[in-house]
Each structure stands twice: as structure tokens, then as C-alpha cells.
Amino acid sequence: MIVEVKDLVKSFNSKPILNKINFNVNEGEIFSLIGPNGAGKTTTLRCLYGELKPNNGEIKLFSEKITPKIKAKVSVMTEDRLTFSNFKGSDYLKIWSMLYPNFNEETFSNFVLHYNLDINQKVERYSMGMKTLFYLALTISSNADLLLLDEPTQNLDPVIRSEALKILRNYANETNKTIIISSHEIYELEEISSSFAIIKEGKILYTDDMDSAKEKHRMIRKGEPIPSGEVVANFEEEVLVKTEEEIGRFATFNEIVLGYLRSIQTFTPFEIKK
Numbered sequence: 001m002i003v004e005v006k007d008l009v010k011s012f013n014s015k016p017i018l019n020k021i022n023f024n025v026n027e028g029e030i031f032s033l034i035g036p037n038g039a040g041k042t043t044t045l046r047c048l049y050g051e052l053k054p055n056n057g058e059i060k061l062f063s064e065k066i067t068p069k070i071k072a073k074v075s076v077m078t079e080d081r082l083t084f085s086n087f088k089g090s091d092y093l094k095i096w097s098m099l100y101p102n103f104n105e106e107t108f109s110n111f112v113l114h115y116n117l118d119i120n121q122k123v124e125r126y127s128m129g130m131k132t133l134f135y136l137a138l139t140i141s142s143n144a145d146l147l148l149l150d151e152p153t154q155n156l157d158p159v160i161r162s163e164a165l166k167i168l169r170n171y172a173n174e175t176n177k178t179i180i181i182s183s184h185e186i187y188e189l190e191e192i193s194s195s196f197a198i199i200k201e202g203k204i205l206y207t208d209d210m211d212s213a214k215e216k217h218r219m220i221r222k223g224e225p226i227p228s229g230e231v232v233a234n235f236e237e238e239v240l241v242k243t244e245e246e247i248g249r250f251a252t253f254n255e256i257v258l259g260y261l262r263s264i265q266t267f268t269p270f271e272i273k274k
């Protein structure tokens with residue numbers, strides 16, 4: 001197991017933000033942490049890379065507690081893409097190649113060349129999309145065993161976004177390295193993830209492998225008998241049920257995610273009052 005999170009609790013100013021979170025990630029997986037704005041995705045990742053100290057619970061990376069030695073196996077893309085003022089791309093290259101003993105300068109050079117990123121320019125002057133690409137270049141060149149990527153396709157145009165997903169898929173598939181992605185882009189997560197957890201209001205609502213989740217969930221037309229199992233959510237004309245019975249039709253990943261996110265409270269779209 002590469003990542004083990006057990007009963008993780010994190011509060012800010014006594015306000016609970018993560019409420020006994022549990023999930024595991026195996027080697028070679030691309031694991032997605034999926035949830036709406038404010039669900040606690042970034043807070044979970046910050047606990048994973050040791051930036052935040054949990055109030056309770058246990059995190060193990062590579063079967064060990066987080067130590068500086070373990071951190072050297074992890075590379076991180078933070079959501080805010082924080083950049084040091086006055087640092088050029090080439091300065092980051094120097095720092096990252098010192099931090100990561102297996103840093104691949106050739107991969108980095110090819111990446112920045114392909115996307116026309118000028119490493120002699122200050123990174124804080126890059127556009128948001130360029131910053132995302134630059135951090136993608138750093139993280140995949142790090143050759144770290146675990147990548148923690150917070151919203152790694154944010155601000156990328158559709159073509160580059162799809163290329164970025166392919167790059168990440170290859171990173172995990174070809175080298176058996178592990179990636180955790182936080183996002184709310186359901187469609188692209190389905191394309192790339194092998195396992196996932198759905199998080200809302202600091203709680204994990206469901207976690208599973210992609211294939212196993214699809215096997216366990218069925219959509220039953222309203223009015224038809226509900227099989228044994230757990231009714232997860234009501235859709236307009238169908239009901240999402242977690243069951244072992246072969247009945248109705250298989251639910252899509254999108255329906256499973258929306259179903260769990262709806263199940264806690266009824267979703268009410270925001271409307272501007274006239």
C-alpha cells in the first residue's frame with residue numbers, strides 16, 4: 001500500500017473540516033479525490049504531504065509515517081501554484097533537480113520546449129495555464145514515486161488538457177508510480193482514474209476501484225421493484241441502487257458520483273430572485 005489514511009481529522013480554529021477520513025491507495029494507481037468546492041480535497045492533500053498536522057488519525061506513506069526521507073519520494077503540485085517572486089523557470093529546475101535524485105532533465109527540457117515555456121522568464125509572470133503546465137513538467141520530471149496533484153488540469157485548454165491526462169496516465173502505467181489527483185472534473189477523472197473517493201463536507205461518502213464501483217451500482221426505473229441493497233439516490237426517472245443483484249442497467253461513473261453527492265442532502269440549484 002502506498003497511501004493509508006485512517007480516521008483523519010483536521011479542524012481549523014476548532015471548526016471540523018475533515019471528519020474521520022479513510023482511504024487507501026495501491027501502487028501504480030491513479031486515485032481521484034472527487035468532491036464539490038470546499039469539500040476538503042486540498043486540506044486532505046496538505047495533510048498527506050505534511051504541510052498540515054492532523055488533529056487526529058493516522059497517515060502512512062510507503063507504510064511509514066511522514067518524515068523528510070519519505071517526502072523525498074513525493075512530488076506535489078499545489079492548487080495555488082505558489083511561485084517565489086523573482087524565480088525564473090531555470091531556478092526551479094535547479095532546486096527540483098537537487099531535491100529529487102532521479103530528476104529527468106531530458107523529460108523536463110522536452111516538455112518546456114513542446115509547450116513553449118520560456119524558463120528564462122519569471123514563473124510568476126506565466127499565465128495560470130502556463131504555471132499549471134510548468135508544475136506538471138516539474139512533477140513528472142521528478143520521477144517521484146508518488147505525485148500529489150491538486151486540480152492538475154485547471155486553466156488548461158481542452159487540447160492540452162487531454163494531452164496532460166495522457167502524460168499522467170503514461171507516468172503511472174509505464175513506471176508503476178502512484179498518482180493522487182484532486183478535482184471536480186468528473187468526465188476527465190473517469191478517463192484517467194483506476195480508483196477514487198467521493199468527499200463531501202469533510203466525509204468520504206464512497207471509495208472503490210473504478211471497475212468494482214460500476215459493477216456494484218444499478219439504475220432501476222421508478223415503479224420497478226427495488227432490489228436488495230442500498231438505495232443511494234433518486235434521479236428524475238430512475239433510482240441508483242448499490243446491489244449485488246443483476247437488475248436494471250449498470251450506472252455510469254457520472255451517475256455514481258452525482259448519486260452519492262446528492263444522497264446526503266437534496267441538491268437545490270442556485271436561482272437569482274427576480
Ligand SMILES: Nc1ncnc2c1ncn2[C@@H]1O[C@H](COP(=O)(O)OP(=O)(O)OP(=O)(O)O)[C@@H](O)[C@H]1O
Pocket residue numbers: 012013017035036037038039040041042043044079184
Ligand atoms: N487555513 C484555513 N483556515 C481556515 N479554514 C480553512 C483553511 N483552509 C481551508 N479551510 C476551509 O476548509 C474547507 C475545505 O477547504 P478545501 O480547500 O480543503 O476544499 P476543496 O475541496 O479543496 O475545495 P475547492 O474545490 O474549492 O478547491 C473550506 O470550508 C475552507 O474554507
